Amino acid sequence: MFEIRVICTPAEADEITKSLAATFRTGQVRQHPTRDRQRVRLYVTAEQPVSHWPAPETAYAKAPSIISEIGWTARGVRDCLHGIQVREFWLRKAALLDRIALTDDDPVHGDAATLAVEAARRLMEIDHAAGLGPSGFADGPYTPDHPDSIREPRGYVRQEYAIWNRHQ
Secondary structure (H helix, E strand, O other): OEEEEEEEOHHHHHHHHHHHHHHOEEOOOEEEEOOOOOOEEEEEEEEOOOOOOOOHHHHOOOOOOHHHHHHHHHHHHHHHHOOOOHHHHHHHHHHHHHHHHHOOOOOOOOHHHHHHHHHHHHHHHHHHHHOOOOOOOOOOOOOOOOHHHHHOHHHHHHHHHHHHHHOO
């Protein structure tokens, strides 16, 4: 748990409060005027949100090797382009890129992470367009348009991969 202090104009206070609440689990915001009375000070107690996503080690525990998945993905492009196994292709590609990003020096902001997020968003678009329930197999807690999925697309991939893998 930590304390955040923000100094802003009164007009910005609501938007900043909403942004903090979207990023962290926050307590009640305390607001006080600055000495010059032109701005306000916001004080809020915050915590990192608890991740509801499967850990990578759990989601990918039974996954084939990265080299094997690269081969499957390369072979699967043709089928995907012809409308065959489109969801499976994007699910496995997104999971592969997520796994590669996890081995990167910067697993959150590196090039591999950027590609993993892009592939995850593509999977989410496919799932949303298909009108899938809470998951591709209808037993995951987060839909592709859930705020947590939008905030953490790679977490959505881990959820869907773990469910998909259980059904294989």
